[in-house]
Amino acid sequence: MSPLITDSATPKTAPTALLIAKNWPEPASTAAGRRTLDVLDLIRESGYRVEIASPAESTPFQADLNALGYPTHSIEVNDDGFDAWVRALDPALVIYDRFVMEEQFGWRVRAECPEAMTLLDTSDFHSLREARHRALKTGQPLDLFNDTALREVAAMARCDLVLMISRVEIELLQREFQIPTDRLLYLPFLVRTLPEPADWQRFEDRTHLVMIGGFKHAPNRDAVQWFQRAVWPRVRKQLPEVECHVYGAYADHAVQQWHSPKTGFLIKGRAADALETLSRYRINLAPLRFGAGQKGKILEGWLSGTPTVTTPIGAEAMAPPGDWGYPISDRPDRMAETLVSLYRDKQRWTEVQGRGLDALKSGFSHQHHSGGFIQRLRTVAGRLSEHRHRNIWGRLLWHNQYRATEYMSRWIEAKNRNA
Known part of the structure; x- marks a missing residue:
């Protein structure tokens, strides 16, 4: 593990927050990576x-976290060396990035730093995404109470x-799971500065359709x-001159097989700058059939002034169904009809572009959401003992029996030691 490094931008006497991340954030590759940095910025703003x-x-695409003022440390699972390290660090706040990190390290933090407040950043409700995927593949009804849900809700x-x-x-x-309101904290994607429509590429200067999103995400x-x-x-x-360009990190061999110049369907690989890339296209696509959480690809479409066509799953948690300027559907014929109409009709295209800007203003303002997030952290930290006392399910799960x-x-640790 690396030695502790002091962030010169924050007073040395400030309490420490520790993010235990499943992956190093890749803000250029994933919306989740960008959101992680937004959350860390807010935590730093809170002191x-x-x-x-x-x-x-490590990956060549991860953010330079040390340059951003976030010292980094390599840790291992099933390693009791973490215990002494985290005890010395003595964080006042620990953030688990995904429930699997809480499973691996939560009990160690609880033992070594019992007074540290803990925050689980779900990114999205993983078991909902898995349940939808399973229902899509099998044709069976949605089962929210799956094995992943047991683990995730326990975390x-x-x-x-x-x-x-x-x-x-x-x-x-x-x-469905009776999680109390006082344990849930809402924070959407955050937009600090709204785009200026005058800076967007015009309808006439844009061509083709675009799809963007990392291929590690099912x-x-x-x-x-x-x-x-x-x-x-x-x-x-109906649009024989139009192409569909697909961008995404980690396009493996199977993905490359979908590349079809003959039909105008092109796999383009990683986009160096998502917003700059999207700004060249007339329509952004988010044809998601399962998933959860908010959709970074849709947010990026709105930020770049690129009208986005999506499905009910894609639209969920982004904007109400009536606010998109077209009928939201996952029927292939209706989606195709919408795409062709928007591609040809400048007036309708402009209307949908404006709807995206309206959604940014109403739902994703950094100014609107940051204060409540910071205040909630401070409130819970200030009465942590009382807050925990009321958490009967958490107390039950921390009991030795469970x-x-x-x-x-x-x-596993003992087994590895004796191998």
Whole structure:
């Protein structure tokens, strides 16, 4: 593990916040990476020194976190060396990036830093995404109460606060899983500065359709395949001169097989700058058939002034169905009809572009959401003992009888030591 590094931008006496990240943030590759940096900025604004630890391998595309003032540390799972390290760091706040990080490190933090407030950043409700994927593949009814849900909701119960990016998922957690309101904290994607429409490329200067999204994310892979198979032939028949360009990090061999110059369907690989790339195209696509949370690709479409056509899953948690300027549908014929109409009709295209700007103003303002986030952190930190006392499910799960993840980790640790 690296030695502790002091962030000169924050007073040395400030309390420390530690992010335990599943992956090093890649803001140029994923919306999740950009959101992570937004969350860290808010935590720093609330008065913490922020440090980041992860068991993941480094990648050439990760953010230069040290240059941003966030010291980084490499950690390992099932390693008791973490215990002494985190005890010395003595964080006042620990953020788990995904529930699997809470499973791996939560019990260690609880043992070594029992007074640290804990925040689970879900990014999206993973078990909802998995349930939708399974229902799509099998044709069976949606089963929210799957094995992943047991783990994810348990991690939520063990933490002091749960950060959610979707109001739809907050309502679902309250209704179906009885998660109390005082444990859920809403924070959407944040936009600090609204774009100026005068700076956007004009309708006449844009051509083709675009799709963007990392291929490690299963909903993105499915969306590309489905669109190419079910929707694109209908569009291409009416717009034979138009191409569809697909951008995304981690396009493996299977993805490359979808590249089809003959039909105008082109796999372009990683986009160096998502907003600059999107700004060249007439229509942005988000044909998602399953998923959860908010959709970075749609936000980027709005920010670049590129009208975005999506499905009910894509629209969820982004804007109400009536606010898009076209009928939201996952039927291939209706999506194709919408795309062709928007591509040809400048007036309708401009209307949909304006709807995207309206959505940015109403739902994603940094100024509107940042203050409430910071105040909530301070309120819970100020009465942490009382807050935890009321969390009966969390107290139950921290009872020795139910600490299976800890004991499994201890067994692996002992096994590795004796190997």
